[in-house]
Amino acid sequence: MKNYKIVPLLNEDSLVGCFVTLEGTKNLHSGKVSFAEGEVFEIEFPQSKYFAPGDVVKVTIYTPEGMFFFDTSVIAQGFKELFLLFPSDIYSQFLKRRKFPRLKVTISGTIHLINDDGNSDQKSQQELPVEIHDISQGGIGFSSNLPIPTNSLLSIIIQLDTPISCILEVVHKREHKDSKFFGCDFKDLSPNQMIALRSWILRKQIEMRFNTKQSQLLE
Known part of the structure; x- marks a missing residue:
């Protein structure tokens, strides 16, 4: 129909x-x-x-x-x-609506900075931890004290049920008192990663809705 x-x-x-x-x-x-x-x-x-x-x-x-x-x-x-x-x-x-509505989360990730030649920055071969605050099918927002310029490319591993490894582009940043907030777009998610991410977001939306309703009943 x-x-x-x-x-x-x-x-x-x-x-x-x-x-x-x-x-x-x-x-x-x-x-x-x-x-x-x-x-x-x-x-x-x-x-x-x-x-x-x-x-x-x-x-x-x-x-x-x-x-x-x-x-x-x-x-x-x-x-x-x-x-x-x-x-x-x-x-x-x-x-x-937004093209990709954001889901508020608190999850961990690790990043590497990428040079213009597409390789990981030799100065940051170690995994640099970040705290992810929101996620959508289009990208993430995370906080860090690292001096990351806008338009930088990052390699990230996002710790979902199955970790997702991909490339991000920093599209905006905001300065806060103790840290910086970076808004990033996904650049190279595979079809399978997109399916896994969408499924995870949908499940989390429903879980959070159930938790909210349960909390309201207990108030």
Whole structure:
């Protein structure tokens, strides 16, 4: 089924609270959008037990500006919620967003500076640790006291479930009192690395959402 839209561009936040229907092969249930971030959105409704990860469903979202519907798949299930993905055309054309939404993290990495000839800087053959503060499918942000110029190329190993080794380009930096923050773009991720990174980000988004809701219940 072709995705259909009769709404203007929407912010992710404007979707939260919107009425939604979810139709499977034998079920039609209603609920509301309770979370939307990047590719992921959450539908909260008591009938989540009738669906399971991997199910293909038709989603219709009713917003104050109009409605749109599309087919997608369930990627995770909670007690009274389902997590689904926006299809790429909905995600890229109809939602106002960053090209690659950032995920706030605290993970470690190690870098080598790269010379203009593409080789590692002989002065920094040792692994230089950095603390990564955000990550997306397009790049990372990390802090360090190293004097790294903008437009520098770095070789980095990012400690995910499976470490990712790749090249970064420093596109901007900010000075802080005790350190510097560097925003970097990925330059050479392989297709397999892109798949692994996207899967890791999606899983972390869902884990963080569950943790946030659990913390709210305990307050």
